[in-house]
Amino acid sequence: MTDYGTNPAGTNPAEVASFWFAFGCLLLWLIYRKRSRMARGFVVMTSAVGAIGYGLGALGGDAHAAFLSLTFLAEAAPLMTKNIRSHVQARA
Numbered sequence: 260m261t262d263y264g265t266n267p268a269g270t271n272p273a274e275v276a277s278f279w280f281a282f283g284c285l286l287l288w289l290i291y292r293k294r295s296r297m298a299r300g301f302v303v304m305t306s307a308v309g310a311i312g313y314g315l316g317a318l319g320g321d322a323h324a325a326f327l328s329l330t331f332l333a334e335a336a337p338l339m340t341k342n343i344r345s346h347v348q349a350r351a
Contacts, residue, residue: 296347300339306335
């Protein structure tokens with residue numbers, strides 16, 4: 260969905276996308292297995308920034324930006340539920 264383009268160092272977009280996928284999986288593992296409040300906060304905050312950023316782009320009538328804004332909201336919504344909040348606050 261995201262066009263990472265090429266940077267001056269010549270990084271392959273597929274490698275960048277793979278990195279962010281692996282990083283996201285690590286964060287989810289930290290949230291669900293290790294009960295990390297910091298990982299949950301990081302995901303929620305970056306999702307909120309993405310939703311706001313793309314939401315502003317959607318105001319101009321860009322359907323792609325509107326879709327991405329909704330996906331960012333959908334990413335953060337489950338992590339803001341009461342069950343997940345209580346899960347990461349309870350220390351095992």
